[in-house]
Amino acid sequence: MTSESVTETPLRVRYAETDQMGIVYHANFFVWFEVGRVDYCRRRGLDYHELEQQQGLHLAVCEARCRYIRPARFDEEIIVQTSLKRLRRRSLTFSYRVLRMTDRAVLAEGETVHIVVNRDGRPRSLPASFARLLQP
Numbered sequence: 001m002t003s004e005s006v007t008e009t010p011l012r013v014r015y016a017e018t019d020q021m022g023i024v025y026h027a028n029f030f031v032w033f034e035v036g037r038v039d040y041c042r043r044r045g046l047d048y049h050e051l052e053q054q055q056g057l058h059l060a061v062c063e064a065r066c067r068y069i070r071p072a073r074f075d076e077e078i079i080v081q082t083s084l085k086r087l088r089r090r091s092l093t094f095s096y097r098v099l100r101m102t103d104r105a106v107l108a109e110g111e112t113v114h115i116v117v118n119r120d121g122r123p124r125s126l127p128a129s130f131a132r133l134l135q136p
Contacts, residue, residue: 005136036080
């Protein structure tokens, strides 16, 4: 991954995201992936509102995975690195790495696969203008 192809989104672990031991509940990593993905798209000029409201298209998650390497803890500063791994006519695959900010230790790695669908949930092609924006 080159630096141009990766966005870094800083976050701080909130108390509500942790369990009784102060460790982040596993499902919150998927929420952070979404934060990173939206930030990636925004920084490249893709407006989710326009895609949904004007184009009538949505990026539906059809697959998600996460490999947990180290725990994230309450009040730690973290970075969500996001990159576009694969762009096809009707699908996109994003990759993620969650790092602890202080030492850049990798806490988790993951991927989400999205299918472009219309309001009725039928597969559609991503407009070329949006595809060009997403490419590094």
